[in-house]
Amino acid sequence: MTTFLQKTADYIFDNYQNDLENVCIILPNRRASLYLKKFISERAQKNIWSPQVFAVEDFIAAISDKVIVDNVSLLFDLYNIHLELEKEEARSFDEFMSMGEMMLHDFNEIDLYLVNAESLFSFLSETKAISLWNLDGKELTPFQKKYLKFYNSLYTYYQLLNERLLARNQAYQGHLYRFVAENIAEKVQNISWNHLVFAGFNALTTSEETIIKYLTKEEIAKTLWDADEYYLLNPQQEAGKFLRKYSELWLDANFDWIGNDFKTDAKEINIIGVPMKIGQVKYAGNLLKDIYNEKGNLEHTALVLNDENLLIPMLHSIPEESKAFNVTMGLPFRHAVLYNLVDSILLMHENRIRLANPDRGQNGFYFKDISKVLSHPYLMSEFDFEGIIKSIGTSNRIFYDSSELIKRIQSSIPVDDSVISNVFLIWETPKDAITHLKGLIDRLHQRFKDEENRFLEDEYLYHFAKLLFQLNSLPEIHQSFITVKTFRKIFTRLAVLTNIPFYGEPLEGLQIMGMLETRTLDFENIVMLSVNEGILPASRSFNSFVPLDIKRQFGLPDYADKDAIFAYHFYRLLQRAKKVSILYNTEADEFSGGDMSRFIYQIVNELPKYNPNIIINEQLLNITATDSLQNKPIRIFKHENIMKRLNELAMKGFSASGLNTFVNCSLQFYFKNVAGLEELEETEETIAANTLGSTIHAVLAELYEPFVTKIICAEYINSMLPQVDGLTDKYFKELYKDGDISFGINLLTVKMAKLFIANLLRNEATQIDKISKDNALLTINMLEQKLECVLDCFINDDLPFVKLKGYVDRIDSTSEFIRIIDYKTGNTSQNELNLTEPDLLQSEPKFAKSMQLLIYALLFMKEHPENEKPLKAGIISLRNQTKGFMGVNYEGNDTLTVQNINAFEEILSALIHKIFDKELPFEQTENEENCLYCAFKEVCGR
Ligand code: SF4
Structure with missing residues (x-):
C-alpha cells in the first residue's frame, strides 16, 4: 500500500529535490508532518535539508504578523x-x-x-x-x-x-x-519559500479557499487532493461533496491522484455491535491482541476513538505485548484526577456562598462538599481523614464553620503543613483562590516527587499550573469581573479547552487517535470505536444566534456540510485499509441512542456491490453486563461456616425483624444477619423516619414511666400534655445529634411529632373516660419491655432449641384482657393484620406486622404462663389515630387464644427450620417488589 503521504513525499522529491529547503508543505493538521518528513527522508536516502511542514493555521499565522x-x-x-x-x-x-x-x-x-x-x-x-x-x-x-x-x-x-x-x-x-484572505496580494510578501504545496485538504473555509486560489493562480502553490472515485464520482455520496466542488470550480487543481482503491482492493470489514462503552474497550483490546498475534507487531495499525471518554479505559486494555504505542489525541484535562480535586474544592467554595442563609443557620461549608474534598485519593493516600469524614457523615450537621473545620483538619496533618488547611479558609477573592491553589500544586508536586511512574501526575500539575498562570495574568480589570462564585465556571471553561498531550512513539507501533487526527494518514489495520449515530456524524447541536436558513443564505456551513466532512474522514480512512473493525455501542448513552451510524448502513449496502472483494461481516454481542448480573442467580449454600454463624444467631435469639427479613428474601437475610453487611450510616439532611419513630417512642416511654403497674386515669393523661413539647425537643436534640431542627422541613417534622403525641394522649384520655364508665380500669403493665423465650424447635444435636427475643412498646390490661401494643409512625391497615390463612406468614412479607405482634404475644405467653386473661396484640398508628387500637385477627378471632399461639409457634418453628435447611440456599426473592426498600440492591444486581 502506498499511502497518501508517501505519494506526497514522492511528488515533493520528484519535483523539488534540488530546492527542498525552499519548499513549504501545508497540511490540514500538525499530526501528519512527522510522517511526511519521515517519508521524504526515506525517499532521499541521504542527508538533505528538510522542507518546512506547517499545519494550515500555523502557516496563516506565520504570514499574518498578528x-x-x-x-x-x-x-x-x-x-x-x-x-x-x-x-x-x-x-x-x-x-x-x-x-x-x-x-x-x-x-x-x-x-x-x-x-x-x-x-x-x-x-x-x-x-x-x-x-x-x-x-x-x-x-x-x-x-x-x-x-x-x-x-x-x-x-x-x-x-x-x-x-x-x-x-x-x-x-x-x-x-x-x-485579514490574510483580504490582503493576500500584500501578505504574499511574507512568504519566504519558493514553492508551497497544500496537501490533503477537503472542506475549505471561504478564506482558505481565497488564499489557496490566489497562491495557485500566481503559481506559488500547488494543491494535492486525496480522493477515491467511489465517493468523488457519485453525486449522491456526501463524502465527495467538497472535492467535487473544487474539481469543477478549480479547474487548475491537481486531481490526477484520484484513486480507485474501493473498486480494486480486497478488504475485510467487521462490524461489531457491543453493549456499553466498556464492552467496546474490552473487545477492542482483544482485536488488537489478535492483530499482534497475527503480525507480530502493531505497526500500520490505528485505534480510532470517536469518544474521547474511552481513552483512559482503552489505555488499560492495550495488550501488554504492544510495547510501543502513541496517543495523538491528548487527554482532556477535565478527565484528570487532579481536575476532580480542584473542581471539588471550587464547588465547596461556590456552595458556601450560594447556599449561605444565616437566618436559617446555613453558614459555612456544606458537609457533602467537605467529605468529597477530604476523601479525594490525593489527600486520603497521605492523610488520615477517615475519622473526620465519618463524624461529618453521621452528625446530621449540614454546614461547618471554616475555623472549626480547620482546627479538626489540623489535628490530622503535620503542624507545619498549612497548605491543606488553607483549602478550607474563607476565600474572599479569586486572588485568594489562585494563591491557595498554587500552594496546593507545590504541595502535591513535593508529594509526588519521589514516586516512580509519576509522569502523569507531573503532567496534570504542569497543565494546572499553566491554567492558574493564565488566570493570574489576566489584566486587573478582567480579574475584577470574576468572583469566588464564578471562578469555578471560568476554571471549567479553561479546563475544557486544555488537553494534556501524550509523548509516545509517534512513528512506531499502535497509533491511538481521534477521527480528526486521522486526516492525511493511512493504515492497513483500523479498529474504530463508538461508530454510533449521534457520534459519527455528531448530533446536531445549535450554538449560534444565526438561524439555519440565514446561515445558508449567507454561505455559512450547515448540518449537511458538517455531516459531509465527517463522511469524508470516514471513507478516506477506509479507502486504503485492508482490515477494518468497526465497533458501535448497542446501549443508549448520553451521546447516542444505541444506533449504529448511518455510515455503517451505507457501507453494508453499497460496498460489497461495488466491489465483491470487500467482505463485510456483521456481529452483535448481545449479553449486557447488567443482563449478566441480573440473569446470574445468586445462591449462597449453607456450608459449615454459615451453619456455625446461624447457630450463633439462634443462641443469641431471633428477632421479629430478622425473621421478617428472611420471609422477604432469604438472600437479604443472609447479607444483613449472617454476613453482617451494614447499611451505611449517613447524615440525615432532614429528619429520617427512624429518628422520628425513635423520638416518639422515647417521649411516650418517659411520659408513661411513672404510671407503670398503676391504674391509669384521664387526669394522669391530661397531666402529661404540658410536657409533650419539651420532651419532644429534648429527644430530637439527642437523637438527631447536631442536626438543626429550628427551620424548614425539620421544624415541620418536630411539630408533627408533637401533634401525634398530643393526639394520642387526648384519644387515650377519651377512651379511659369511656371504659371507666363501664367500671373497666386500665393498668399499664410494662413499657419498652425486653422479652425472651426459648422455642422447642429441634434443629440438630448442637442446637436442640433456639432463642426468640423482642422489645414490646407497651403492655396494658383491663379486667377482661391484656393488650400488647406496638406504636407505628407510618400507616397501617387492618388488612395487614387479618390472618385468614396463618401459614402465609411464612411466605408473605405483607403480614410482617402480624408476625411481629404474634411473636410478642408468644414471648409474653412463654414468660407469663400464669396469665389466664385473653390476649390482644395490635398496633396504634400515630399517623391515623381515628382507627384506635388495631388488633391481629387470627382466623376471624380478634382475641388470641392459647390454641392460636400454639398454632403460630408451629408455623414459626417451620420457618426457622427453613433457615437451617441445608438444601435451601439463601437466594434472591422471586418477587421483585420485595426488593423495593432493600439496602443490598446494588450488591445483588437487582
Ligand atoms: S435486592 Fe431483592 S433479591 Fe437482592 S437481596 Fe434485596 S430483596 Fe433480595
Missing part, C-alpha cells in the same frame, strides 16, 4: 464591550459567559467564511423585528424590546471587538484568516 488571542481573553474583551453598551442594565460576567461564547463562535464563523457581517446582522435583526411585529399595532412588551435591542446590537459588538483587536495587532482565528 498575534492570536485566547478565547478567555476574548470573552473578557467582549464583556467590557457589553458593560459599555448596556451600562446599568449589563449582566454579571457569570450570566454573560454563555451568551458571549456564542457570539464569539458566530463572529469566528462569519470571518472564516468572509461573510459581510454588517449585512448578515442587519438581516438577522430585521427578521427578528418581523417575527415580533404585532399586526394589530400593539406595543411590544419590555422583554420583546430588550430582545430586539440585543439583536440590533450584535454588529456593534462585532465591530467594537474587531476594532480593539486591530489596535492591539491581535486576532482570533476567523479574524486572522479574513
Whole structure:
C-alpha cells in the first residue's frame, strides 16, 4: 500500500529535490508532518535539508504578523464591550459567559467564511423585528424590546471587538484568516519559500479557499487532493461533496491522484455491535491482541476513538505485548484526577456562598462538599481523614464553620503543613483562590516527587499550573469581573479547552487517535470505536444566534456540510485499509441512542456491490453486563461456616425483624444477619423516619414511666400534655445529634411529632373516660419491655432449641384482657393484620406486622404462663389515630387464644427450620417488589 503521504513525499522529491529547503508543505493538521518528513527522508536516502511542514493555521499565522488571542481573553474583551453598551442594565460576567461564547463562535464563523457581517446582522435583526411585529399595532412588551435591542446590537459588538483587536495587532482565528484572505496580494510578501504545496485538504473555509486560489493562480502553490472515485464520482455520496466542488470550480487543481482503491482492493470489514462503552474497550483490546498475534507487531495499525471518554479505559486494555504505542489525541484535562480535586474544592467554595442563609443557620461549608474534598485519593493516600469524614457523615450537621473545620483538619496533618488547611479558609477573592491553589500544586508536586511512574501526575500539575498562570495574568480589570462564585465556571471553561498531550512513539507501533487526527494518514489495520449515530456524524447541536436558513443564505456551513466532512474522514480512512473493525455501542448513552451510524448502513449496502472483494461481516454481542448480573442467580449454600454463624444467631435469639427479613428474601437475610453487611450510616439532611419513630417512642416511654403497674386515669393523661413539647425537643436534640431542627422541613417534622403525641394522649384520655364508665380500669403493665423465650424447635444435636427475643412498646390490661401494643409512625391497615390463612406468614412479607405482634404475644405467653386473661396484640398508628387500637385477627378471632399461639409457634418453628435447611440456599426473592426498600440492591444486581 502506498499511502497518501508517501505519494506526497514522492511528488515533493520528484519535483523539488534540488530546492527542498525552499519548499513549504501545508497540511490540514500538525499530526501528519512527522510522517511526511519521515517519508521524504526515506525517499532521499541521504542527508538533505528538510522542507518546512506547517499545519494550515500555523502557516496563516506565520504570514499574518498578528498575534492570536485566547478565547478567555476574548470573552473578557467582549464583556467590557457589553458593560459599555448596556451600562446599568449589563449582566454579571457569570450570566454573560454563555451568551458571549456564542457570539464569539458566530463572529469566528462569519470571518472564516468572509461573510459581510454588517449585512448578515442587519438581516438577522430585521427578521427578528418581523417575527415580533404585532399586526394589530400593539406595543411590544419590555422583554420583546430588550430582545430586539440585543439583536440590533450584535454588529456593534462585532465591530467594537474587531476594532480593539486591530489596535492591539491581535486576532482570533476567523479574524486572522479574513485579514490574510483580504490582503493576500500584500501578505504574499511574507512568504519566504519558493514553492508551497497544500496537501490533503477537503472542506475549505471561504478564506482558505481565497488564499489557496490566489497562491495557485500566481503559481506559488500547488494543491494535492486525496480522493477515491467511489465517493468523488457519485453525486449522491456526501463524502465527495467538497472535492467535487473544487474539481469543477478549480479547474487548475491537481486531481490526477484520484484513486480507485474501493473498486480494486480486497478488504475485510467487521462490524461489531457491543453493549456499553466498556464492552467496546474490552473487545477492542482483544482485536488488537489478535492483530499482534497475527503480525507480530502493531505497526500500520490505528485505534480510532470517536469518544474521547474511552481513552483512559482503552489505555488499560492495550495488550501488554504492544510495547510501543502513541496517543495523538491528548487527554482532556477535565478527565484528570487532579481536575476532580480542584473542581471539588471550587464547588465547596461556590456552595458556601450560594447556599449561605444565616437566618436559617446555613453558614459555612456544606458537609457533602467537605467529605468529597477530604476523601479525594490525593489527600486520603497521605492523610488520615477517615475519622473526620465519618463524624461529618453521621452528625446530621449540614454546614461547618471554616475555623472549626480547620482546627479538626489540623489535628490530622503535620503542624507545619498549612497548605491543606488553607483549602478550607474563607476565600474572599479569586486572588485568594489562585494563591491557595498554587500552594496546593507545590504541595502535591513535593508529594509526588519521589514516586516512580509519576509522569502523569507531573503532567496534570504542569497543565494546572499553566491554567492558574493564565488566570493570574489576566489584566486587573478582567480579574475584577470574576468572583469566588464564578471562578469555578471560568476554571471549567479553561479546563475544557486544555488537553494534556501524550509523548509516545509517534512513528512506531499502535497509533491511538481521534477521527480528526486521522486526516492525511493511512493504515492497513483500523479498529474504530463508538461508530454510533449521534457520534459519527455528531448530533446536531445549535450554538449560534444565526438561524439555519440565514446561515445558508449567507454561505455559512450547515448540518449537511458538517455531516459531509465527517463522511469524508470516514471513507478516506477506509479507502486504503485492508482490515477494518468497526465497533458501535448497542446501549443508549448520553451521546447516542444505541444506533449504529448511518455510515455503517451505507457501507453494508453499497460496498460489497461495488466491489465483491470487500467482505463485510456483521456481529452483535448481545449479553449486557447488567443482563449478566441480573440473569446470574445468586445462591449462597449453607456450608459449615454459615451453619456455625446461624447457630450463633439462634443462641443469641431471633428477632421479629430478622425473621421478617428472611420471609422477604432469604438472600437479604443472609447479607444483613449472617454476613453482617451494614447499611451505611449517613447524615440525615432532614429528619429520617427512624429518628422520628425513635423520638416518639422515647417521649411516650418517659411520659408513661411513672404510671407503670398503676391504674391509669384521664387526669394522669391530661397531666402529661404540658410536657409533650419539651420532651419532644429534648429527644430530637439527642437523637438527631447536631442536626438543626429550628427551620424548614425539620421544624415541620418536630411539630408533627408533637401533634401525634398530643393526639394520642387526648384519644387515650377519651377512651379511659369511656371504659371507666363501664367500671373497666386500665393498668399499664410494662413499657419498652425486653422479652425472651426459648422455642422447642429441634434443629440438630448442637442446637436442640433456639432463642426468640423482642422489645414490646407497651403492655396494658383491663379486667377482661391484656393488650400488647406496638406504636407505628407510618400507616397501617387492618388488612395487614387479618390472618385468614396463618401459614402465609411464612411466605408473605405483607403480614410482617402480624408476625411481629404474634411473636410478642408468644414471648409474653412463654414468660407469663400464669396469665389466664385473653390476649390482644395490635398496633396504634400515630399517623391515623381515628382507627384506635388495631388488633391481629387470627382466623376471624380478634382475641388470641392459647390454641392460636400454639398454632403460630408451629408455623414459626417451620420457618426457622427453613433457615437451617441445608438444601435451601439463601437466594434472591422471586418477587421483585420485595426488593423495593432493600439496602443490598446494588450488591445483588437487582
Ligand atoms: S435486592 Fe431483592 S433479591 Fe437482592 S437481596 Fe434485596 S430483596 Fe433480595
